[in-house]
Amino acid sequence: MATTVAGTSKMAILAALTLLLLATECRASPYYPLELGYYNDKCPHAEAIVKGVVEKAIYQNPGLGAAAIRFLFHDCFVEGCDASILLDPTPFSPTPEKLSAPNNPSLRGFELFDAIKDAVEAACPGVVSCADIIAFTARDASYFHSKGKVYFDMPAGRRDGTFSNASEPLKFLAPSTSNLSDLISSFADKGLSVEDLVVLSGAHTIGQSHCSAFVPDRLQSPSDINGGFAGFLRGRCPANPTDNDDDPTAMQDVVTPNELDNQYYKNVLSHTVLFTSDAALLTSPETAKMVEDNANIPGWWEDRFKKAMVKMASIEVKTGYQGQIRKNCRAINYY
Numbered sequence: 096m097a098t099t100v101a102g103t104s105k106m107a108i109l110a111a112l113t114l115l116l117l118a119t120e121c122r123a124s125p126y127y128p129l130e131l132g133y134y135n136d137k138c139p140h141a142e143a144i145v146k147g148v149v150e151k152a153i154y155q156n157p158g159l160g161a162a163a164i165r166f167l168f169h170d171c172f173v174e175g176c177d178a179s180i181l182l183d184p185t186p187f188s189p190t191p192e193k194l195s196a197p198n199n200p201s202l203r204g205f206e207l208f209d210a211i212k213d214a215v216e217a218a219c220p221g222v223v224s225c226a227d228i229i230a231f232t233a234r235d236a237s238y239f240h241s242k243g244k245v246y247f248d249m250p251a252g253r254r255d256g257t258f259s260n261a262s263e264p265l266k267f268l269a270p271s272t273s274n275l276s277d278l279i280s281s282f283a284d285k286g287l288s289v290e291d292l293v294v295l296s297g298a299h300t301i302g303q304s305h306c307s308a309f310v311p312d313r314l315q316s317p318s319d320i321n322g323g324f325a326g327f328l329r330g331r332c333p334a335n336p337t338d339n340d341d342d343p344t345a346m347q348d349v350v351t352p353n354e355l356d357n358q359y360y361k362n363v364l365s366h367t368v369l370f371t372s373d374a375a376l377l378t379s380p381e382t383a384k385m386v387e388d389n390a391n392i393p394g395w396w397e398d399r400f401k402k403a404m405v406k407m408a409s410i411e412v413k414t415g416y417q418g419q420i421r422k423n424c425r426a427i428n429y430y
């Protein structure tokens with residue numbers, strides 16, 4: 096009896112020790128979190144250089160600011176925030192993400208990232224990742240489009256991915272025809288909450304959409320869209336827009352088209368939004384309440400948007416020894 100007890104306790108101690116060892120092992124394995132001021136010692140002017148190029152670009156073409164904010168979403172939801180969206184086709188990877196329907200032809204502003212990367216490489220060759228450039232650019236575009244109201248710090252240290260496949264955006268980016276449950280689950284797949292969905296959808300307060308993204312399900316089919324607004328859109332859009340031919344654009348927010356503000360939520364409430372996915376935010380009491388708070392309480396949306404952008408910018412990031420720092424954002428390094 097005594098030996099059995101002793102044996103059992105020895106076993107228990109051994110098991111406990113093994114567990115402890117495993118736990119220490121896990122803790123000791125290198126983990127590199129994103130950090131504020133990551134480039135302070137590696138490339139002190141990196142963030143200022145990015146900001147300067149972004150400011151000039153938006154001044155020349157405000158659409159680029161909207162594009163930059165959308166880029167963060169489309170990069171981070173596919174393979175994590177690793178700039179896989181910027182990779183060009185090669186013989187080994189003939190159909191990268193940028194050729195996928197959610198990105199092509201509607202995603203604009205690829206040249207902006209070339210310009211930023213050139214400027215940053217001139218100061219610090221091989222140091223600043225394209226993934227961090229996308230994150231900084233989205234942050235700076237938010238700042239300029241809100242006249243400084245949506246200001247936040249963006250942690251960095253992301254490394255660039257080496258894989259990009261056009262089949263993945265279709266899996267992870269919900270189409271504009273989505274209902275609320277599909278939207279919630281696509282955000283949950285990336286660790287984002289229902290509130291993150293509502294708050295990040297507020298980015299549809301700037302920029303444009305091609306008619307093909309909303310005509311079939313919002314104008315050609317019965318929908319809850321405001322009658323006057325539908326009439327205005329019918330004046331801009333052909334009855335059957337196609338992706339390549341005859342597919343003009345409409346502004347997302349006709350009230351304050353270039354202001355990153357909470358007007359989006361007022362538009363949701365007045366049924367003057369473009370997409371089924373926008374209107375879907377009113378289809379549950381929980382999200383409808385969030386829409387009202389964002390529309391009605393000053394500063395409420397801005398506070399949450401800043402945090403949600405940082406959260407989105409941390410999805411499945413590659414850090415430490417993972418990935419690489421691309422020399423050219425359009426191509427992986429082969430050495």
Ligand code: HEM
Binds near residue numbers: 162168270296299
């Ligand atoms: C919730 C699911 C979402 C859906 C279904 C969706 C869908 C779309 C679609 C169809 C367009 C129009 C593209 C075009 O035809 O030109 C668009 C534009 C845009 N989206 Fe979203 N989006 C979503 C979430 C987001 C998020 C999370 C952000 C960023 C935080 C974002 C930012 C933008 C911006 C800024 C534009 C305007 C782009 C431009 O002017 O070039 N969207 N979105």
Ligand SMILES: *[C@@H]1O[C@H](CO)[C@@H](O)[C@H](O)[C@H]1NC(C)=O
Binds near residue numbers: 188189
């Ligand atoms: C991309 O994905 C498709 C479909 O899943 C697959 O057939 C193709 O081989 C993939 N390409 C690469 C380069 O992995």
Ligand SMILES: *[C@@H]1O[C@H](CO)[C@@H](O)[C@H](O)[C@H]1NC(C)=O
Binds near residue numbers: 274275276277
């Ligand atoms: C949402 O849309 C999907 C198809 O994408 C459908 O299977 C599902 O039943 C819909 N959910 C609701 C609540 O309408």
